[in-house]
Amino acid sequence: MRSDHRHYTEVEKGAPVQSLVTERVADRADEADAPAQARSHRGFPRLRGVMQSPVTPLKDDFSLDLPTFEKLLDFHVRTGATAISWPHHKAESLNLTIPERKLFAEAAVKVVARRVPVTIHVSALAVEDTMALARHAQQIGADGILAITPYFWSPTREAIYDYFVRLATSIDLPVVSYNSPSYLAGVEITGELMSRLIERLPNFIGVKEASFNSEKFIEIARAALPLRPDFALVTGVEYLLPSVPLGGVGSYSAAGSICPNLCEQTFDACVKGEWVRARELQYKLSKLWLLFRDQYPSSLKGGMVIMGRPVGPTRPPLPTATKERRDHIEKQLQDLGVLDSEPYGW
Amino acid sequence: MVTAMTEFQPGLVHTPITPFTPAHDIDFDAFAKLLEFHIANGADSLALPMHAAESVSLTDEEKRKLLGFALKHVAGRVPLMAHASDSGTAIAASFARYAEEAGAAAVVSTAPYYWTPPPAMVLEHFAQIGSAVSIPFYVYSAPEDMAGAKVTTELTLALLKRLDNFRGVVDASHDWQFMIDVLTDAPRARPGFQLISGTEYMVSAAAIGSGSLFSPLAGIAPKLVRQLYDLCADQKLFEARNVQEELAALRQLIKRSGVAGLRAAMNAMGRACGGPRPPLESLESRAADLLNAQLRGLQGLSAEPRGW
Numbered sequence: 093m094r095s096d097h098r099h100y101t102e103v104e105k106g107a108p109v110q111s112l113v114t115e116r117v118a119d120r121a122d123e124a125d126a127p128a129q130a131r132s133h134r135g136f137p138r139l140r141g142v143m144q145s146p147v148t149p150l151k152d153d154f155s156l157d158l159p160t161f162e163k164l165l166d167f168h169v170r171t172g173a174t175a176i177s178w179p180h181h182k183a184e185s186l187n188l189t190i191p192e193r194k195l196f197a198e199a200a201v202k203v204v205a206r207r208v209p210v211t212i213h214v215s216a217l218a219v220e221d222t223m224a225l226a227r228h229a230q231q232i233g234a235d236g237i238l239a240i241t242p243y244f245w246s247p248t249r250e251a252i253y254d255y256f257v258r259l260a261t262s263i264d265l266p267v268v269s270y271n272s273p274s275y276l277a278g279v280e281i282t283g284e285l286m287s288r289l290i291e292r293l294p295n296f297i298g299v300k301e302a303s304f305n306s307e308k309f310i311e312i313a314r315a316a317l318p319l320r321p322d323f324a325l326v327t328g329v330e331y332l333l334p335s336v337p338l339g340g341v342g343s344y345s346a347a348g349s350i351c352p353n354l355c356e357q358t359f360d361a362c363v364k365g366e367w368v369r370a371r372e373l374q375y376k377l378s379k380l381w382l383l384f385r386d387q388y389p390s391s392l393k394g395g396m397v398i399m400g401r402p403v404g405p406t407r408p409p410l411p412t413a414t415k416e417r418r419d420h421i422e423k424q425l426q427d428l429g430v431l432d433s434e435p436y437g438w
Numbered sequence: 439m440v441t442a443m444t445e446f447q448p449g450l451v452h453t454p455i456t457p458f459t460p461a462h463d464i465d466f467d468a469f470a471k472l473l474e475f476h477i478a479n480g481a482d483s484l485a486l487p488m489h490a491a492e493s494v495s496l497t498d499e500e501k502r503k504l505l506g507f508a509l510k511h512v513a514g515r516v517p518l519m520a521h522a523s524d525s526g527t528a529i530a531a532s533f534a535r536y537a538e539e540a541g542a543a544a545v546v547s548t549a550p551y552y553w554t555p556p557p558a559m560v561l562e563h564f565a566q567i568g569s570a571v572s573i574p575f576y577v578y579s580a581p582e583d584m585a586g587a588k589v590t591t592e593l594t595l596a597l598l599k600r601l602d603n604f605r606g607v608v609d610a611s612h613d614w615q616f617m618i619d620v621l622t623d624a625p626r627a628r629p630g631f632q633l634i635s636g637t638e639y640m641v642s643a644a645a646i647g648s649g650s651l652f653s654p655l656a657g658i659a660p661k662l663v664r665q666l667y668d669l670c671a672d673q674k675l676f677e678a679r680n681v682q683e684e685l686a687a688l689r690q691l692i693k694r695s696g697v698a699g700l701r702a703a704m705n706a707m708g709r710a711c712g713g714p715r716p717p718l719e720s721l722e723s724r725a726a727d728l729l730n731a732q733l734r735g736l737q738g739l740s741a742e743p744r745g746w
Contacts, residue, residue: 305613306614307686331615334641367645374618375622
């Protein structure tokens with residue numbers, strides 16, 4: 093009995109890409125009893141393609157807007173997201189309370205309803221909150237969790253190792269780590285640390301890699317793939333062109349709520365090795381990333397207003413996009429042809 | 439002149455080290471052999487003396503002598519790019535002028551050493567060096583060597599407005615966003631603008647649009663480097679991944695001990711160029727033995743030439 097069938101694409105080392113059908117091979121009942129090793133290889137569809145991490149819709153009073161969140165999740169699934177992951181930093185994760193995060197995590201699992209995998213980002217300032225969010229993700233039936241290296245402190249490599257071991261062994265879910273050295277004062281998962289974690293943790297299945305640097309990406313690939321060939325190297329935003337030829341399998345999307353078509357076309361061109369087309373699309377995506385990275389994620393929320401998908405303000409201390417900022421974004425979207433080629437409204 | 443400048447494509451650029459005698463003088467006999475080795479083993483161009491060649495440890499007079507010797511010895515068989523970097527703008531500009539007069543095909547410069555001037559003065563530094571010559575001028579972005587200082591897209595665009603002969607950036611930042619930004623904007627300001635991969639991490643750079651490569655490892659593994667370059671130039675990027683990873687493994691091995699490691703590896707390949715100049719130290723014999731053993735363990739090196 094299979095709960096779900098989906099088409100994924102895969103990039104094999106040294107060979108252009110072939111399409112294949114990856115199936116969720118175990119149904120939920122089987123998975124519940126399966127050891128972590130089996131689940132990470134059998135029960136969890138490989139992460140592939142452009143995965144969406146929705147923003148967090150807020151009402152004008154900054155409270156959570158659940159109906160809009162449900163519409164947004166549905167929008168992402170309908171427009172080609174190969175997986176959903178929430179709440180990344182663009183979803184203002186650190187500005188949400190732990191009960192709020194649990195509430196929306198539950199909504200995400202319920203609304204997506206197994207159409208694509210759902211992973212929950214559990215990173216919080218306090219490690220104990222992270223542990224609680226991970227347990228909660230398992231309780232609500234999420235397909236996996238994502239966790240960054242600890243915030244604020246500059247933990248030693250051993251402390252980072254211990255942190256991930258404690259987190260990953262506390263649950264029976266696949267774990268994706270999140271590497272973002274430029275935002276965390278150089279704290280990172282090096283290739284050597286990656287190897288040790290893979291050897292120790294059968295449920296460690298991938299990394300959200302946000303160094304956006306050839307040397308760091310290659311070191312992680314060299315460390316991870318010989319030990320776990322299906323380990324998923326996912327770039328933090330849509331840097332598909334530089335990562336796919338190195339073994340990258342996709343991205344967690346920054347721009348997917350604005351331009352899902354462009355995201356999908358870029359991934360398609362990359363996995364087919366159509367580099368001239370891929371370059372043109374990637375340049376455009378990167379222009380958009382520069383636009384949204386400025387005052388992230390409020391610029392993204394501002395852009396969503398223009399695309400007919402308003403999701404409300406951004407919680408302080410992050411700014412909310414002003415009318416002037418939105419006008420600037422609209423002009424840029426117009427110049428890049430996004431307004432004519434991407435879906436408007438929900 | 440403008441036509442020639444437009445046509446200059448560095449291609450695969452080997453960056454030879456500077457051989458030293460036991461007394462730490464430049465060993466010109468070994469240097470001649472090394473230049474021959476690079477030309478015979480796949481260099482489209484040469485660039486010297488780069489940081490791996492300990493440019494910073496050479497006096498201005500030595501650099502001039504080294505460059506003059508190389509130009510005479512190479513005798514036009516491949517183009518030679520001169521590295522003109524210094525703390526003082528006028529000193530670097532003077533060296534650039536010398537390089538052009540001596541016959542160099544191009545000049546490449548980093549941001550000034552030690553100082554951390556405001557962006558407008560970094561621009562001025564590059565503009566003065568570049569305007570001292572009429573041959574193609576390149577800016578070298580090497581944040582790992584330069585305490586994190588990066589060349590930005592803004593600087594690049596501003597420099598394009600100042601200099602007719604500014605042809606491109608040699609990028610050793612490995613930073614995807616910078617590479618994409620600069621190749622999105624700079625060729626609009628100047629068609630033919632070049633992004634040169636500053637190290638052997640070329641696959642991503644080639645995907646983004648780089649067509650040339652500076653290779654410090656070419657003295658160790660010229661065949662692998664050539665293979666990587668040719669696959670990237672043919673846009674066979676999936677096929678390039680294996681050789682990319684082999685060169686990454688080599689680079690990581692050597693990187694741990696820096697210039698001393700590079701020299702020890704040259705020695706292990708049968709191309710002894712002496713130890714580094716002070717303040718750098720040679721690898722201790724135990725560390726050199728370990729590096730030798732590790733190099734022997736790299737399968738990718740098995741087909742590489744030994745000796746001169």
